[in-house]
Amino acid sequence: MPVAFVEPPPTNHHGVSFDVEEDGSPTKLSEEKRLERMMNAHQTLVDMVHERNEKGIIPFAKDCQARLEALGGWQSHGIHMTDSPPPVVQDTFLLPHSKSQFPVTVLDGVLSQEVCRSFIDVHEKVGFAKPPSLLVSLVEQLEGQQDAEYLKKYAYEQAKNTSELVQIESNEFAAYLWAHIQDHLPDQQASFGQFTTGMYQKCGIIPVFRFMRYEQDQGFKPHTDPQRIFTKCPPLHHNSTTATTTEGEPGIYQSLFTIALYLNDPATDFEGGKLNFVKLHVDSDGTKRYQSLATVDPAVGRCVLFSHEELHEGGGVQAGTKYMCQCDVLYKRVGDLP
Numbered sequence: 001m002p003v004a005f006v007e008p009p010p011t012n013h014h015g016v017s018f019d020v021e022e023d024g025s026p027t028k029l030s031e032e033k034r035l036e037r038m039m040n041a042h043q044t045l046v047d048m049v050h051e052r053n054e055k056g057i058i059p060f061a062k063d064c065q066a067r068l069e070a071l072g073g074w075q076s077h078g079i080h081m082t083d084s085p086p087p088v089v090q091d092t093f094l095l096p097h098s099k100s101q102f103p104v105t106v107l108d109g110v111l112s113q114e115v116c117r118s119f120i121d122v123h124e125k126v127g128f129a130k131p132p133s134l135l136v137s138l139v140e141q142l143e144g145q146q147d148a149e150y151l152k153k154y155a156y157e158q159a160k161n162t163s164e165l166v167q168i169e170s171n172e173f174a175a176y177l178w179a180h181i182q183d184h185l186p187d188q189q190a191s192f193g194q195f196t197t198g199m200y201q202k203c204g205i206i207p208v209f210r211f212m213r214y215e216q217d218q219g220f221k222p223h224t225d226p227q228r229i230f231t232k233c234p235p236l237h238h239n240s241t242t243a244t245t246t247e248g249e250p251g252i253y254q255s256l257f258t259i260a261l262y263l264n265d266p267a268t269d270f271e272g273g274k275l276n277f278v279k280l281h282v283d284s285d286g287t288k289r290y291q292s293l294a295t296v297d298p299a300v301g302r303c304v305l306f307s308h309e310e311l312h313e314g315g316g317v318q319a320g321t322k323y324m325c326q327c328d329v330l331y332k333r334v335g336d337l338p
Helices: 031-054 057-070 113-126 132-141 148-157 171-184
Strands: 011-013 016-020 026-028 088-093 104-108 164-169 188-191 198-214 220-223 229-232 250-262 270-272 275-282 288-296 303-307 312-314 317-320 322-335
Touching: 031 057, 031 229, 031 250, 057 113, 057 132, 057 164, 104 171, 104 288, 113 198, 113 322, 171 198, 171 303, 188 250, 188 322, 198 250
Parallel strands: none
Antiparallel strands: 011 016, 016 026, 088 104, 104 303, 164 198, 188 198, 198 322, 220 312, 229 250, 250 303, 250 322, 270 317, 275 288, 275 312
């Protein structure tokens, strides 16, 4: 995620900020001034990201939503978010040297086979497409060469996500997922950032869902997931008896955890496409190589929860087509680190 500076940031030591006097000596900022600077820096970053998204993913997502509504929405295709049994914990494991200290959690039965199949069918009708930011970036780098297969191969080698996308907003789906996965996420989580280090309180699922289609030779090379950031609480579904925020409430908000949902079966529909958690090694000659730490197999209705900070890849699909969905869990900064 790009970072922009409006003014030289104050030195920060575990949440304690200092300014500099004319003689060069540090002076501790008041709590009010420190939070003001933190909020201003966060606002600058949010504005910058929004300006970039206005030229790319925002109009793309609006078009996806309009095409889905023209088809009658999810309900007209048999997708109803009704009560279902709680998911089964298939596995949990803590990755070596994990910064978040949150174990990767694999849940089965989060979505039924029928809902997964319906999601695939309706989004094929909506039409999967390349997100515009990826296309623009690649075309610029390739100076006008627009051969589709070359773009795909080049993107994969440059650690880009070569999937095709349908992006949909749904408070109803967010409510359904939250009811099934919230107990498997920490209520509070430490987060470290240049401006926004502190303790964060769980808020809810950001109701933006990225449905992705990976065909043969498409994948996502090793990466960490970006934080989705806000200065006001977006519309969320959460338990009103335990919620610490309301829609529109100002603050420092950022997503900290990824929800990965798998919609079809590698046994019958595709080969490859596993979720691999990896560690980067750089040889003395500068060559990068990745060591596999753990692997999760896709399965119909399976959900994987993990920290944005974990380095991972979506392995290349060797044959067939893989379908999945991703969304994010939002947290609010509520104080300094203990």
